[in-house]
Amino acid sequence: MKKMLLAMAVTLPLFAVQQNLTLERALELVRQNNIEVKVAEQDVLIKEQEHxxxxxxxxxxxxxxxxxxxxNDAGNVFGFKLQSREATFRDFGFSDFLAGAGQALQMSGGDFGRFSQIMGDPALQNQLLNTAPDDLNYPDARNHFQEKIQYQIPVYVGGKLLAYGKITDKMTTISKLDRQKVLNQKLFETRKTYYNISLVENFIKNLNTILKNVEDLEETVSNMVKEGYALDIDLLQVQTKKADVLRMINQAKLNRELAYQYLSFLLNDTVISIVVVDNDVPMPRMKRDEMLQRNIDIQKAHMGLEVTDLAIGAEKANFLPQIGAFAEYGSADDTFLNDFSDKDAYTIGVQLKWNVFNGFIDKSKYEKAKIQNMKMQHQVELAKKGIGLQIDKIITSIKSKEYDIQSLREKVEYTQKVYDNYYSRYKEGLLSINDVLIKNSEHIQAVLSLVKTRFERNNKVFELEYIINKGIL
Structure with a gap:
């Protein structure tokens, strides 16, 4: 039983759903769960490792x-013995030489003068010198174990390694900006979807009010038809209008369902309801210069310019000498780790390498780096001007939408009052049903226009927040 309860507790989060989700909680979940954000974070980790x-x-x-x-290779075996500090005169073939010298000694009968005379004979000398030493040419197979520690370090490479370190550090910063841009995009889409759902909820609420008005009108017309004060065609017209409103409500509910699905995708979690917000998104209060400074694309352009500056230095290092140091310490024997300290050896050294000519390749790379730097300078200026123009256009559009929203709110109230007036006059027999339905349509159109304009205005504000890298949470 305990194991079953534990398993249920572990698996419970897998089936959890978000109900009455607040905007703050939605943004927090995006930061934690969104898959694209996680991928961007992993890209940052990769760049950090490259640095x-x-x-x-x-x-x-x-x-x-x-x-x-x-x-059993003669050269290898002889080398093995030298590295193990075990080489003897026998390994040089002295046994065969001594055999020839012994014969000469026997021939001299112990007379040193005679021995010298025999050894001075050119024929005997050639015979001894042409003797192939068997110990040297046909050694026995030998094991060889060599253990050593090698250390290599660049002493001077013209500042190239320092430049590469700084370049990879800048690339890490750029990857962090990319991560922030992805996060901003997901926050932008989340807020946009959240507010769109809220607007759809309000729109459905307004449509239900309109439906209630049409149903009241339908009941009134139905009673008037029974009493002979209205025609059946009047009732059919009202019922047609009612069908249109029901169709609009159904379409709005489908759009709401689709928005919930997209919000669930962004949060990587199931969302079934949110806390509806009635207010529009507030306009960011920030000077234009600050907006440009906060923009991620402009920051990346500046960072890219710094990278090209460092790249020039890295390519210039190819014209300078490169110096490296080397040290090695080890031991060798025919048995692993045998008499290590008695047979140890070391080697140290320094190497200078300076390219004199390579077909002007280094010069071409250096000139290419300078051109890329000039290109990046122009891209920075282009980014500033292009994004500045984009910000100005969005702000202008937001101001225009805000004026339209104020006007449309007044129009919605006005068309509602006009409809109520026409409805009262229709019940008094002063107007036809067509006049009432026309005013009802005008009211519906005003509500639709208001909702659409609020959609557009909020989306422009979200777009501005995304461009200026406005901090959220």
Whole structure:
């Protein structure tokens, strides 16, 4: 039983749904759960590792090398013995030489003068010198174990490694800006969808009010038809209008359902209801210069310009010498780790490498880096002017929509009052049903126009917030 309860507790979050979701909670869930945001965060982690990799080259490379070999190759075996500090005169073939010298000694009968004379014989000398030493040419197979530590470090590379470290650091910053841009996009879409759902809810509420008015009108006309004061065609016209309103309500509900599905996709969680907001999105209060400074694309352009500045320095380093240092310490023997300290050896050294000519490739790369830098300067200016123009157009559009909203609110109230007036006069027999339905249509059109304009105005505000990188939460 306890295990079952524990399993249910673990799996419960998988089936959780969001009810009466507030906007603040929705934005928090986007930050935590949105898959595209997570991908952008992982891109930042990748760039950070690339930066660590570039910085790591400054500290050189330390390797532990273990060689385990076996060979009967004459050169290898002789080299193995030298590395193990075990080479003897026998390994040089002195046994065969001593055999020839011994024969000469026997021939001299112990007379040193005679021995010298025999050894001075050119024929005997050629015979001894042409003797192939068997120990040297046909050694026995030998094992060879070599353990060593190698360390290599760049001493001077013209500032190239420093430039690469700074470039990768700038690229990490750019990836963070990209992550922020993705997050801003998702926050923008979430707020837009949230407010759109709220507007649809209000629109459905208004349509239900209109439906109630049409149903009241339908009842009135139905009673008048019974009493002979109206025609059946009047009732049919009202019922047609009622069908239109019901169709609009059904369409609005379908749009609301689709918006909920998209909101669930953004939050990577199921949303079935929200806390409806009645107010419109407030306009950001910020100076134009600050808006431009906060824009992510402009920040990225500035960062890209700094990267091209560093790239020029990196390419210039190709004209300078490169100096590296090397150190090695180890030991070798025919048995692994045998007499390590007695047979150890070290090697240290420094290498200078300076390219003299490579077909002007380095010069072309350097000129290319300078051209890219000039191009990036122009792109920064273009970004400032283009985004500045975009901000001005959006602000102008928002102001225009706000004026339209104020006017349409008054029109909705006015058309409602006109409809009520026409409805009263119709009941008195002063107007035809067509006149009443026309005013009802005008009222519906005014409500539709108001909702549409509020949609458009809010979306423009969200777009402005996205462009100026307005902080949320």
């Amino acid at each position: 660590h990799e570039a910085v790591g080259y400054n500290f050189g490379r330390l390797d532990l090398v273990v060689n385990a070999l076996r060979s």
